[in-house]
Amino acid sequence: MAHPLYVAFVWHLHQPFYKDIDSGRYFLPWVRLHAVKDYLHLAEVIRDYPRVHQTINTVPSLLVQLEEYATGQAVDPFLAVSEKEELEPDDRQFILRNFFSINWDRFVWPVPRYAQLARLREAAGDDVGLFSETFWTDLIAWFNLAWIDPGARQRDARLRALVEKGQEFDRSDIATILAYHREVCGQIIPTYRKLAEQGQIELSTSPFFHPILPLLIDSRVAREAHPDVALPRLRIAYPDDAVEQMQRAIAHHQRVFGRSPAGLWPPEGAVSPDLIALLARMDGIRWIATDEHLLARALHTSFSRDGAGHLTAPGVLYRPYRVDGSNIAVFFRDQVLSDRIGFVYQHMDSIRAADDLIDRLLHAWQILQSDEEPHVVSIILDGENCWETYPNNGDDFLRRLFERLSNEERLAPITPTEFLDRFGVRATLDHLPAGSWIGGTFDTWIGEPDQNHAWELLAVARSRLAARERAFSGQDDRTAEALQRARLAVLVAEGSDWFWWYFSRNRPRGENPFDVAFRGHLANVYRALGEPVPSWLNQPVSGRSMPRQKEISGPVTITVLSGESAAGSEWANAGFVEPETSTGAMQHGVAYFRRLFYGYDAAYLYFRIELEGPIGDDIIRLLITAEHPASPDVSASQAGREATWEINLRDRVALPVSETRGTASQAPHPVPIEAATGDRAVELRVNRSALGLVGSSVLRLQASAWRGDHLIESLPRTDAVIFHLAAPHGTGEAGEVVEGEHHAQPQADS
Numbered sequence: 001m002a003h004p005l006y007v008a009f010v011w012h013l014h015q016p017f018y019k020d021i022d023s024g025r026y027f028l029p030w031v032r033l034h035a036v037k038d039y040l041h042l043a044e045v046i047r048d049y050p051r052v053h054q055t056i057n058t059v060p061s062l063l064v065q066l067e068e069y070a071t072g073q074a075v076d077p078f079l080a081v082s083e084k085e086e087l088e089p090d091d092r093q094f095i096l097r098n099f100f101s102i103n104w105d106r107f108v109w110p111v112p113r114y115a116q117l118a119r120l121r122e123a124a125g126d127d128v129g130l131f132s133e134t135f136w137t138d139l140i141a142w143f144n145l146a147w148i149d150p151g152a153r154q155r156d157a158r159l160r161a162l163v164e165k166g167q168e169f170d171r172s173d174i175a176t177i178l179a180y181h182r183e184v185c186g187q188i189i190p191t192y193r194k195l196a197e198q199g200q201i202e203l204s205t206s207p208f209f210h211p212i213l214p215l216l217i218d219s220r221v222a223r224e225a226h227p228d229v230a231l232p233r234l235r236i237a238y239p240d241d242a243v244e245q246m247q248r249a250i251a252h253h254q255r256v257f258g259r260s261p262a263g264l265w266p267p268e269g270a271v272s273p274d275l276i277a278l279l280a281r282m283d284g285i286r287w288i289a290t291d292e293h294l295l296a297r298a299l300h301t302s303f304s305r306d307g308a309g310h311l312t313a314p315g316v317l318y319r320p321y322r323v324d325g326s327n328i329a330v331f332f333r334d335q336v337l338s339d340r341i342g343f344v345y346q347h348m349d350s351i352r353a354a355d356d357l358i359d360r361l362l363h364a365w366q367i368l369q370s371d372e373e374p375h376v377v378s379i380i381l382d383g384e385n386c387w388e389t390y391p392n393n394g395d396d397f398l399r400r401l402f403e404r405l406s407n408e409e410r411l412a413p414i415t416p417t418e419f420l421d422r423f424g425v426r427a428t429l430d431h432l433p434a435g436s437w438i439g440g441t442f443d444t445w446i447g448e449p450d451q452n453h454a455w456e457l458l459a460v461a462r463s464r465l466a467a468r469e470r471a472f473s474g475q476d477d478r479t480a481e482a483l484q485r486a487r488l489a490v491l492v493a494e495g496s497d498w499f500w501w502y503f504s505r506n507r508p509r510g511e512n513p514f515d516v517a518f519r520g521h522l523a524n525v526y527r528a529l530g531e532p533v534p535s536w537l538n539q540p541v542s543g544r545s546m547p548r549q550k551e552i553s554g555p556v557t558i559t560v561l562s563g564e565s566a567a568g569s570e571w572a573n574a575g576f577v578e579p580e581t582s583t584g585a586m587q588h589g590v591a592y593f594r595r596l597f598y599g600y601d602a603a604y605l606y607f608r609i610e611l612e613g614p615i616g617d618d619i620i621r622l623l624i625t626a627e628h629p630a631s632p633d634v635s636a637s638q639a640g641r642e643a644t645w646e647i648n649l650r651d652r653v654a655l656p657v658s659e660t661r662g663t664a665s666q667a668p669h670p671v672p673i674e675a676a677t678g679d680r681a682v683e684l685r686v687n688r689s690a691l692g693l694v695g696s697s698v699l700r701l702q703a704s705a706w707r708g709d710h711l712i713e714s715l716p717r718t719d720a721v722i723f724h725l726a727a728p729h730g731t732g733e734a735g736e737v738v739e740g741e742h743h744a745q746p747q748a749d750s
Contacts, residue, residue, distance in 0.1 A: 004412040005318070005365040006376035006419055007405065008331065009054040010204070010289060011383030012265050013039060016497035016514070017061040017209055018076065019068070021488055022524045026076035027517055031065040033147040036184045037393060038384040039066075041149040043191045045395065046201060049402035052413040055202040056192060056383065057265040060252040061209045061495070063189060067256075070186030079181075082140050082174060092128035095136065096121060099143035103388045107146045113167040114142040134168055141169035144177045148184075150393055156180065193257050202415035204263030205253045207245035211494040212445050214272035214434055216242045219455065220566065221272045224434040225441040232446070232455040233576075233595055233610070235566040238462065239278065241494060246282055248491075260284040262417045265380070267496045268444070269294075269333070269437030273323075276432055280326045287329040287416045289380055291437035292317055295332040298429050309336045314364045318375040320416070322425045323432045329425045330432065331416055333380040337361075342381045346389040350396035358404045358411070365410050374423045376414065444506070445499040454502050454518060454541050456572075460534075460553055461525040462490050463572030467554050468529055486528035493521040502542060512542045548578045552723060556599025558606050558685060563678025567597060567608055574599035574606070577721045579713075592713035594680075596703050598721070602728040604685040605693075609703055611680045619706040620682065622647040624654070625720070626691065627698045645691065647673060647684070654686055688728060697725040 068074035124130040195201045219236035269290040304312045320329040345353035387394035501514035523533045554573035574597040597608035625644040644657040654671040675684040700720040705712040
């Protein structure tokens with residue numbers, strides 16, 4: 001007998017990490033509300049159909065939040081205001097603005113009292129003084145009640161009584177509803193674990209805080225999927241963080257479920273060759289999954305479908321692949337079937353929708369009859385958000401689908417690990433392209449100005465942590481604990497959701513709470529380190545371009561100079577200046593310079609000059625003027641001295657322009673420099689002692705570009721950027737400047 005068509009459902013459950021690890025506060029309620037509406041409901045439906053084996057992918061940071069809700073540790077603003085005995089005017093405004101945040105067609109209009117409350121709000125506008133106390137208690141009750149799975153509202157006697165009561169709720173009724181919320185949050189993990197132990201479901205994982213792993217490993221990978229994408233000007237390359245995100249995920253999964261995961265859903269289906277190499281070193285990970293677009297790219301083909309959306313040759317897609325040189329199996333989801341559940345079937349009658357999916361699977365089975373190889377179709381999607389738009393929270397659709405799968409011999413629901421155990425992997429790929437399940441690129445998380453600025457803020461904070469970690473001797477328990485808190489804040493800030501909400505297509509109206517949260521997580525890095533929170537974290541990222549200037553935030557040490565187009569993470573502590581934006585009637589043409597970085601450590605000054613176009617035959621010069629103020633670090637003979645050098649990057653030498661002290665004049669020797677030049681960037685370093693910078697100094701800096709004797713542009717265009725150089729004796733063993741000033745004072749615009 002021919003093989004049935006194996007069907008692997010993977011339901012991905014994920015919400016952002018809503019907790020501020022410093023204050024312990026949660027800023028949004030969606031983990032709690034999806035818990036009572038979706039997470040337990042999905043498991044309960046699966047439990048009723050034991051032949052339908054499936055996979056639930058849980059993100060560890062989501063599980064942590066569920067545990068804290070179950071124990072009462074987690075309190076979000078919606079929960080806090082729901083529990084209040086007395087409401088302040090601001091509380092009423094908050095409730096009026098937020099407590100209709102649910103699908104109106106499915107959960108508001110069908111409930112007479114909730115619908116009446118909605119009409120009253122529309123009639124009264126924002127005037128909270130027009131509503132009675134009953135309005136507020138009923139609205140609080142129905143918001144928290146409506147989010148509970150409709151089936152649970154009927155099965156649970158307490159909830160059923162409240163639904164029948166319908167209105168004029170009191171505080172004890174609200175307390176009953178919220179107690180049920182906590183109970184459900186505590187039931188989810190044990191229910192999943194039991195189903196897994198019974199062999200009915202497989203539990204897979206994702207990296208702990210849901211980062212886009214390929215970008216975290218090396219942001220340049222985005223250009224494989226989109227060659228022209230603009231990248232952050234600080235290169236993101238944190239493979240150790242990617243490893244830690246995975247190690248934490250595996251350890252947490254083992255703790256809560258009693259076994260290590262065999263499967264991984266990379267956040268947003270984002271994969272790359274480097275990710276495969278990383279996962280190959282992880283004990284126990286046997287499979288990952290991603291989107292069909294990446295398989296098509298790997299095979300240099302496309303998947304043909306007929307007018308109804310059926311694959312004309314499904315065998316190529318419906319099997320796992322092993323990437324050459326790796327033991328990791330890769331499953332590729334059928335995008336059309338997955339998206340029909342996510343976006344199409346909600347608009348159809350539930351029975352007809354489930355039958356349509358079965359018919360499509362049987363159509364593929366019929367085509368594959370001539371093939372003796374076992375085939376598996378991967379249907380992978382968000383397992384929580386789509387049900388809000390389905391009739392009856394998706395219950396009717398899921399039960400019809402699982403019932404038919406239970407009785408259809410030509411189709412066999414299976415988990416990826418079960419498929420691998422029975423059949424192994426028979427197909428191999430030479431290369432797994434980089435990309436995600438959204439358009440096959442990383443554009444949703446990187447490339448736009450706001451996204452790139454967010455990545456740069458992360459890079460600066462992480463670089464500061466790295467510097468403190470390098471300087472730590474390991475002897476002080478309090479310092480070790482502070483570094484651990486700071487590292488946790490960095491890992492949280494690496495999550496995909498913050499960058500997703502900076503994408504122009506996803507930005508919420510009004511204040512972006514995810515922007516506030518992201519900057520808060522980065523601020524926690526500095527707080528944990530006992531350092532002032534940088535002023536730039538007080539400014540929203542959303543809707544503004546990159547900053548024109550940034551102060552030095554710490555020591556800079558460049559061991560290997562490069563002229564790559566994107567600055568490496570070692571430049572994260574550097575200051576920089578960009579061409580100012582021109583306004584008014586007189587407009588500058590296209591800028592020549594893109595950015596000038598500057599920084600230093602105990603031994604060297606470091607500079608990086610980026611251009612908007614190729615360097616070509618143009619001459620790039622860097623003018624450095626140093627002034628030695630009187631200070632304990634400066635000898636009497638040096639105090640008040642001012643010297644200027646011009647660095648011609650073509651000649652790779654710092655030539656003295658002048659040196660003055662009062663009316664006397666001297667002629668210092670030329671100083672050799674080290675430089676590395678690329679197509680649009682050059683990096684250089686100059687020995688401090690060779691320039692005579694043995695004490696504290698004030699440096700003025702300006703770059704210029706020349707075409708023959710013609711000045712093309714200067715950066716800054718007028719005046720200079722000024723920064724304070726600390727004395728080199730304030731250094732730690734690792735070369736970190738630990739005393740003196742690290743503040744840049746860019747000259748004010750003229």
